[in-house]
């Protein structure tokens with residue numbers, strides 16, 4: 001007889017959850033779920049209140065969905081990962097569970113935590129089954145001909161597509177059947193976690209699996225066909241806005257892929273451009289998770305390109321503060337930074353522009369920007385955030401070359417041509433026309449408290465070239 005304990009982490013859903021499906025298949029004597037609230041650890045990892053709020057609200061929905069399957073969800077409240085081996089083992093013992101199931105996580109501290117928990121269970125004679133659920137392809141299973149981890153996106157993508165051509169697309173697993181009997185009652189799910197704000201941005205980011213599926217449906221029916229044309233337009237709702245749900249596993253990446261493949265009628269390489277472009281973005285997520293799994297140094301605030309550790313970054317608190325609050329005097333940069341503070345999310349193009357501005361124009365260390373983003377993003381995800389920052393800073397895998405430096409004025413004109421994005425977030429510029437909304441104000445030209453540019457574009461560009469060119 002097997003009674004399973006499922007440890008939910010960033011797989012907060014019942015549909016297409018390989019861990020849940022495997023545990024239900026294996027258990028002939030009931031299943032118990034557990035979720036661990038580790039507030040102190042989450043703070044150390046710079047989780048934002050917006051993310052914690054989405055997580056807790058999604059755990060509450062998960063608990064209701066599991067309830068319908070006769071699976072109770074218990075909560076463990078331990079400040080740090082270090083206490084989890086004992087606490088989880090105690091729960092397993094209390095409820096007579098003899099096997100632990102969980103999905104792999106690839107961040108370094110999470111890997112150490114999982115090793116410690118697995119060792120403790122196995123020492124005590126309990127079984128442990130860890131499955132790959134977070135990705136489309138198990139990290140490490142796609143390698144170069146020399147057996148190395150890929151460090152460049154395009155060949156990685158080609159290798160994944162070749163695998164799917166041979167083996168078919170990853171399978172989507174259904175919600176499991178309802179179990180015959182429930183082992184115990186579920187714990188109530190708190191809405192507030194100490195050290196974090198209460199429910200945050202809950203109207204913008206409704207919780208849970210049902211909302212994530214609704215967004216996927218809407219994206220596939222209304223937006224995916226025009227995704228290639230609109231994904232870079234800052235003022236348009238042209239993307240799926242699924243990242244918060246993917247980052248906590250309220251939706252499965254395989255389900256997302258399956259819907260795009262269906263839309264592309266299986267022709268995912270040279271098929272319909274909207275669906276194919278979207279699949280390429282799912283594969284960027286995949287690539288960065290593989291990089292995180294294969295190169296643990298990126299979890300430890302180290303540059304992927306080790307030689308870029310020699311760059312001497314600028315330490316200027318006044319400039320950093322201006323960037324954080326959206327008062328650099330470059331309208332599109334400020335709009336992006338204010339979107340982050342107001343909504344917990346930022347358009348991908350704005351993430352690229354603001355990250356480039358911090359690291360190239362202001363010369364400030366990418367690690368400070370990465371941390372600020374994590375502290376505010378509802379979709380904060382170490383692999384994607386670190387990947388995006390190191391790409392922008394030219395320190396990462398397959399990164400932007402250091403000499404390609406975005407001009408924030410021309411980026412604004414190109415990707416926010418009528419200025420609607422800037423006007424939405426930079427209220428001081430609300431009456432500015434499309435023609436002048438992206439141009440920094442200088443010499444008190446307009447009567448406004450919007451600041452003039454904190455740095456001159458041409459001079460900042462030269463300084464960045466010197467800073468990088470001399471070192472890399």
Ligand SMILES: Cc1cc2nc3c(=O)[nH]c(=O)nc-3n(C[C@H](O)[C@H](O)[C@H](O)COP(=O)(O)OP(=O)(O)OC[C@H]3O[C@@H](n4cnc5c(N)ncnc54)[C@H](O)[C@@H]3O)c2cc1C
Pocket residue numbers: 231239240241242243244246247281282284285286288346347348349351352355373377379380381382384385386387388389392
């Ligand atoms: C500096 C910087 C920081 C970033 N930080 C994060 C982060 O913390 N969390 C996060 O999920 N994404 C991050 N991204 C990637 C990207 O900006 C977001 O995933 C995207 O904006 C989310 O919007 P969407 O769900 O509408 O994406 P869509 O365009 O609809 O794409 C679908 C999904 O594909 C994945 N994806 C899309 N673009 C990328 C990309 N460039 N890299 C990796 N995955 C991608 C995401 O999971 C996204 O939800 C960052 C990018 C940069 C440049």
